[in-house]
Amino acid sequence: MTDPQLVLTERVQQALGTAFGPEYAGADPLIRPSQFADFQANVALSLAKRLRRAPREVAQAIADALDAAGTTDVFESVEISGPGFLNITLKDEWISAQAERTLEDPRVGVGLTTPPQTVLVDYSAPNAAKEMHVGHLRTTIVGDSLVRILEHLGNRLIRQNHLGDWGTPFGMLIEHLLDIGEGNAIARLEAGEGSEYYQEARVKFDSDNAFKERSRRRVATLQAEDPETIRLWHLFMNATISYFNKIYSTLGVTLTDDDIAGESMYNRMLAETCADLEASGIATVSEGALCVFPPGFTGSDDKPLPLIIRKSDGGYGYATTDLAAIRYRVRDLKVDRILYVVGAEQALHFQMVFAAARMAGWLTDEVSAEHTQIGMMLGSDGRRFRTRSGVATKLSDLLDEAVERASAAIAERGYDEATRAEIAHTVGMGAVKYADLSVSHDSEYIFDYDRMLAFSGNTGPYMQYATARIRSIFRKGEIDPSAATGPIILGEPAERDLALQLLGFGSVVEHAGASSEPHRVCAYLYETASTFTTFYEKCHVLHDDVPPETRASRLALCALTLNVLQTGLNLLGVPTPTRM
RNA sequence: GCGCCCUUAGCUCAGCCGGAUAGAGCAUCGGACUUCUAAUCCGACGGUCGCAGGUUCGAAUCCUGCAGGGCGCGCCA
Numbered sequence: 108m109t110d111p112q113l114v115l116t117e118r119v120q121q122a123l124g125t126a127f128g129p130e131y132a133g134a135d136p137l138i139r140p141s142q143f144a145d146f147q148a149n150v151a152l153s154l155a156k157r158l159r160r161a162p163r164e165v166a167q168a169i170a171d172a173l174d175a176a177g178t179t180d181v182f183e184s185v186e187i188s189g190p191g192f193l194n195i196t197l198k199d200e201w202i203s204a205q206a207e208r209t210l211e212d213p214r215v216g217v218g219l220t221t222p223p224q225t226v227l228v229d230y231s232a233p234n235a236a237k238e239m240h241v242g243h244l245r246t247t248i249v250g251d252s253l254v255r256i257l258e259h260l261g262n263r264l265i266r267q268n269h270l271g272d273w274g275t276p277f278g279m280l281i282e283h284l285l286d287i288g289e290g291n292a293i294a295r296l297e298a299g300e301g302s303e304y305y306q307e308a309r310v311k312f313d314s315d316n317a318f319k320e321r322s323r324r325r326v327a328t329l330q331a332e333d334p335e336t337i338r339l340w341h342l343f344m345n346a347t348i349s350y351f352n353k354i355y356s357t358l359g360v361t362l363t364d365d366d367i368a369g370e371s372m373y374n375r376m377l378a379e380t381c382a383d384l385e386a387s388g389i390a391t392v393s394e395g396a397l398c399v400f401p402p403g404f405t406g407s408d409d410k411p412l413p414l415i416i417r418k419s420d421g422g423y424g425y426a427t428t429d430l431a432a433i434r435y436r437v438r439d440l441k442v443d444r445i446l447y448v449v450g451a452e453q454a455l456h457f458q459m460v461f462a463a464a465r466m467a468g469w470l471t472d473e474v475s476a477e478h479t480q481i482g483m484m485l486g487s488d489g490r491r492f493r494t495r496s497g498v499a500t501k502l503s504d505l506l507d508e509a510v511e512r513a514s515a516a517i518a519e520r521g522y523d524e525a526t527r528a529e530i531a532h533t534v535g536m537g538a539v540k541y542a543d544l545s546v547s548h549d550s551e552y553i554f555d556y557d558r559m560l561a562f563s564g565n566t567g568p569y570m571q572y573a574t575a576r577i578r579s580i581f582r583k584g585e586i587d588p589s590a591a592t593g594p595i596i597l598g599e600p601a602e603r604d605l606a607l608q609l610l611g612f613g614s615v616v617e618h619a620g621a622s623s624e625p626h627r628v629c630a631y632l633y634e635t636a637s638t639f640t641t642f643y644e645k646c647h648v649l650h651d652d653v654p655p656e657t658r659a660s661r662l663a664l665c666a667l668t669l670n671v672l673q674t675g676l677n678l679l680g681v682p683t684p685t686r687m
Numbered sequence: 688g689c690g691c692c693c694u695u696a697g698c699u700c701a702g703c704c705g706g707a708u709a710g711a712g713c714a715u716c717g718g719a720c721u722u723c724u725a726a727u728c729c730g731a732c733g734g735u736c737g738c739a740g741g742u743u744c745g746a747a748u749c750c751u752g753c754a755g756g757g758c759g760c761g762c763c764a
Contacts, residue, residue: 135704137704137705137706139706141707142707142708143707147706149705149706152706153706155744156744162744188707189707190706190707190744190745191744192707234764236763236764237763237764271764273764274763274764275763276763276764393761394761395762396761396762398762404689404690404760405688405689406688406689406690406760406761409688412689412760414761415761415762417762418761418762419761419762420762424762424764425763425764426764428764450758451691451692451757451758451759452692452758453691453759453764454690454691454692454759455689455690455759455760456759456760456764458690458691478691480691480692482692482693482757483757483758485757517726520724545700546700546701549691550692550693550700551692551693551757552700553699555699557713558699558712558713561713561726562727563712563713563726563727564699564711564713565700565701565712568726569712569726569727572724572726572727575724575726576723576724576727579723579724581723582723584723626701630702630711633711633712634711640727640728641728641729643723643727643728644719644727644728644729647722647723650722650723665723686724
């Protein structure tokens, strides 16, 4: 165990047992980072009442017990301060020893979840039958990061891309495909003109009654799985998926075709899902529609709020699909945890779906279903991210612009064309992705190229720059980072700060996975990069006047920093250039 | 009417498993390149944490109420 917080928790708990009896050994010692020492333990204050003793007295008893236990291998000092805080300073030798251990650890201090869970992450889910907009970018990126984090923690991950690939609009989309010709339609969809395509079909649907009628008939033949209609549907979907895949590939998202589990997949389960709910009396017919009324959900006038699972025309909506999906995921895929990485505006829907699934017994207490709410992406004016015409910005255009801007920023660096393009791509994508990840996922988020591409502050490029500088040291010194093994000697405060900071990686990743919050990883990495740059400015590594043992120690610190940053950025899905 | 999210420095955001003097970045002002990438670093300035109660030794953090903003709420998904 190298994580200081965990080690301190264990040691202080032992001391609590010694000082006050075994019933106190399980109390949370409330170890927190401190501005007055390396860490502080706040447990004396919280236990004072229960023990009926003065807080400082309690703190003294804990300190004495720590002394008696002979913990001088870890602690430099334990001081009582203020109303009863225990200020804990770690020994330099202990920190450097842990840092050396972490340097040898291929997992860089990140533990494995025991027992591992089967976690299903439902994310990205672009809708082929609607305008695709930049909002999908965020669910994709946050979801992919959560997958990477949870997988790295040793869990079994099931990625599911719940594509919007079924339903009423597909009648009109298929008819439009016939109108403009198969080849033409495919070419345009693959080129990412899905939004325009949808708009054209929509306009015809609204203005041309004959087209409207054809579209309606087409929906019916699609539902009936008529072979020719299914063929056309496949043509449409394959072309659309091909475009999605281009975006995924550009972004470096880990989703593949194998992860597609779209709405169409559940089509054949819908009737049975409804029948089950109706038979068990959970669903009832109201105003012609089959509904579930989960308790506790009311609309205006305290009227129960319905979850409509079969429309009055006999068709099914997304509530039915989501119920069928949750049943399938729990019963057949045997998941322990499901994360729905979906827009925050769907909060009420998911609450009701989860409630209905619990009523049906499909969702049990052993399974955690969580809606990871994704806040809306806003333009720089603080309003919905739209172009003037109201049409959503094309994703590829948005990404291209980020790359162009990154390219412009490195224009004077003297790289050849190919290298420059490669760096620009890495920096551009890193900037966009990091910006999506660095703020809490449920808050609204203002998309701003200048801010995300800035080379200072909590941005992708700043993180990337830190790794590039470290690599540059190794390149210049003609040393392989894996050959830098120390020993680590902590002299300067900047060296000590860095080493201590690096030991906290594991618990941050663990916490981020448990709470589904990648931004915690970002915050930690930013602190780490920032601590490193301070070290970088103050402590020369390759300079002639640096003694060999100091140089070896600093190289080891650089290597460990690189490991942490590189591993952390991988967990975020943010790529790193070797130079920039 | 109900539900979710939000309100912290001029701006963009952290912190919210209660703990000491509320943190970053940007902006503003002032410093640091014969030195491993100055795309950087150091410093200064800047906040009655929306308001009012409550719980507590202690509240930005927990509870209640109120105000303001965003989003959603019966047959689109």
